[in-house]
Amino acid sequence: MYDAATQFIHAGRTPDQFGGLVNTPIFRGSTILATSFDSWEASKVNGNPYSNYGRFGTPTTRSFEDAIAELEGGHGCCVFPSGLSACVHSLLAFVSTGDHVLMTDNIYGPTRTFATNVLNRMGVEVEFFAPAMGSKIAELMRPNTRVVFTESPGSLTFEVADLPALCEAAHSVGAFVLLDNTWASPLYFKPFEHGVDVSIQAATKYIVGHSDALLGTATANERAWELLKAGAHDFGQIASPDDLFLALRGLRTMPVRLQRHWTNGVALATSLSEHPAVSEVMHPALPNTPGHDLWKRDFLGASGLFGIRLKSSDSDVLRRLFDHLKLFGIGLSWGGFESLVVPVGTPVRTCVKSPAQGYVIRVHAGLEHVDDLIADFTQALDIAIRSPQIAVA
Ligand SMILES: *Cc1c(COP(=O)(O)O)cnc(C)c1O
Numbered sequence: 001m002y003d004a005a006t007q008f009i010h011a012g013r014t015p016d017q018f019g020g021l022v023n024t025p026i027f028r029g030s031t032i033l034a035t036s037f038d039s040w041e042a043s044k045v046n047g048n049p050y051s052n053y054g055r056f057g058t059p060t061t062r063s064f065e066d067a068i069a070e071l072e073g074g075h076g077c078c079v080f081p082s083g084l085s086a087c088v089h090s091l092l093a094f095v096s097t098g099d100h101v102l103m104t105d106n107i108y109g110p111t112r113t114f115a116t117n118v119l120n121r122m123g124v125e126v127e128f129f130a131p132a133m134g135s136k137i138a139e140l141m142r143p144n145t146r147v148v149f150t151e152s153p154g155s156l157t158f159e160v161a162d163l164p165a166l167c168e169a170a171h172s173v174g175a176f177v178l179l180d181n182t183w184a185s186p187l188y189f190k191p192f193e194h195g196v197d198v199s200i201q202a203a204t205k206y207i208v209g210h211s212d213a214l215l216g217t218a219t220a221n222e223r224a225w226e227l228l229k230a231g232a233h234d235f236g237q238i239a240s241p242d243d244l245f246l247a248l249r250g251l252r253t254m255p256v257r258l259q260r261h262w263t264n265g266v267a268l269a270t271s272l273s274e275h276p277a278v279s280e281v282m283h284p285a286l287p288n289t290p291g292h293d294l295w296k297r298d299f300l301g302a303s304g305l306f307g308i309r310l311k312s313s314d315s316d317v318l319r320r321l322f323d324h325l326k327l328f329g330i331g332l333s334w335g336g337f338e339s340l341v342v343p344v345g346t347p348v349r350t351c352v353k354s355p356a357q358g359y360v361i362r363v364h365a366g367l368e369h370v371d372d373l374i375a376d377f378t379q380a381l382d383i384a385i386r387s388p389q390i391a392v393a
Pocket of ligand 1 (some may be wrong): 182202204205214307333
């Protein structure tokens with residue numbers, strides 16, 4: 001087995017099949033012609049007469065799916081048109097009316113919205129659990145618990161979960177464990193080695209890596225693969241070959257980019273934790289973040305995304321901060337080459353409400369020089385907490 005950095009360069013590439021081209025080309029197509037009746041009959045997969053069709057993928061799709069399955073360490077991978085689509089269709093592939101789903105309380109917001117709106121309407125009961133529960137989650141398991149959906153570190157507050165403990169409890173009642181693995185990427189957390197059944201990536205983030213396409217993946221172990229694949233196909237989920245090409249291109253430089261996001265993120269987070277305007281920094285690699293020991297035990301690195309909590313929630317302070325940042329864009333998504341901030345406020349929680357007051361901001365450390373990032377954030381925070389009278393005087 002090669003090192004991950006080597007795998008990222010070679011996974012899913014077969015130049016001999018494409019005239020020697022280094023990259024798998026963009027194959028656009030819907031109709032795929034058969035050369036005879038017998039070849040049409042032979043193209044049926046699992047008895048499906050429509051399997052030889054663009055909706056089931058082209059060589060561009062397969063290059064990308066093979067690469068992700070190998071890099072995550074799973075059995076098979078399905079692509080989706082967005083990360084959210086990968087999350088919701090993975091859920092739909094496993095649940096039926098009357099089932100019970102356990103979902104971590106620090107789940108990505110739109111996945112929570114889908115669960116509370118759509119799953120509940122379908123008669124699937126969704127119960128949220130505290131990210132720090134560990135093996136205590138066994139007490140929440142029921143005979144009809146079908147899925148444990150988790151994300152580690154979780155969105156916006158970045159607590160790390162004890163995934164082997166969650167998986168053991170889930171498997172004891174026959175449930176599947178679905179993990180949103182976007183933060184760590186396939187580089188820094190190996191889901192299947194820790195018992196996960198389906199690993200989801202918002203490929204929009206680090207895999208595409210340049211803020212120019214939306215894409216999702218779900219990768220399954222052997223146990224979950226047939227259900228996941230049927231679920232994706234039954235709902236007609238597919239991704240554009242142009243976006244898949246961009247994702248394949250992004251993949252090749254991921255180990256180099258992520259190394260820089262990691263070191264920039266840790267240095268920026270550490271510096272911000274010392275600023276008088278900041279009450280808390282939420283970053284799995286910093287010792288005071290819940291689950292830091294689990295991060296050290298189970299993860300191979302850190303990405304560039306973390307949270308900070310300001311001491312103040314005063315809108316004048318927030319306005320001065322955001323309007324004086326020069327290198328950090330204000331916007332959604334993350335994982336591109338550029339630095340970003342997004343105003344969060346108070347993250348939605350139903351089972352563990354943080355006693356901490358103060359406004360939460362999500363920060364993405366991009367690939368700029370870290371001294372410039374620290375200097376820019378520090379000057380904006382300095383201005384933010386300077387009282388207006390002093391600023392005028
Ligand atoms: C962004 C994100 C998603 C959704 O990805 P999109 O491509 O924007 O739909 C899902 N999970 C996490 C953790 C994310 O950060």
